[in-house]
Amino acid sequence: MISNLKSDIEFRREKALELSSQVRRHLAAGGKFSIGDSPAINPDPAKRSETIDPTSILKRRKPPITRAEREALRKLAEAL
Template sequence: MISNHLSLVEAHRPHADAIAEQVAQFLAAGGRIAKLKSPPRNPIPPPRSTRIDPETVLKRKPRKLTLAERRALRKMAEAL
C-alpha cells in the first residue's frame, strides 16, 4: 500500500536535516539538552475579577403588567 504521507515526510526531510545539524553543533559546543516536565494539557484559566464595572451591568427588563393592572389601564383608556 502506498502512503500519501510519505511524500510529506520526504518534503520536510531537508528542514529536519538542518535542525539535526544545528542540534549536533549545539551539543559539540558544550550545550546540554534538559528534559523537563511537560506542561499541563488543560491550563487553569486565570481567576475571574470580582470587580464589576457599573457601566457593564445589564439593565433588567421591566416586569410585565399583571392582569389587574391591564384591566385598570383599559378602564382608564376607555374613560378618555
C-alpha cells in the same frame, strides 16, 4: 490511495534536518540539554478580574411585570 500528508512531510523534512544539525553542533560544542516536565494538558482558566470598569454598561434583564401590573393592563385594554 495517495496520502495528503506526504507533501506535508516532504515540506517539513528540510526544517527537521536543519534542527537535527543544530542539535548535533550544540552537543559537539559541549552543550547539554535536558527534558523538563511537560505542561498540564488542561491548564487552569484565566482568573477573572475583581474590578469592574466604570465606563462599561451592564446589560441587565428587566424584571417581569407583576400580577397587579398585568391586571391593570388588562383593565386598560378592556376600556379601549
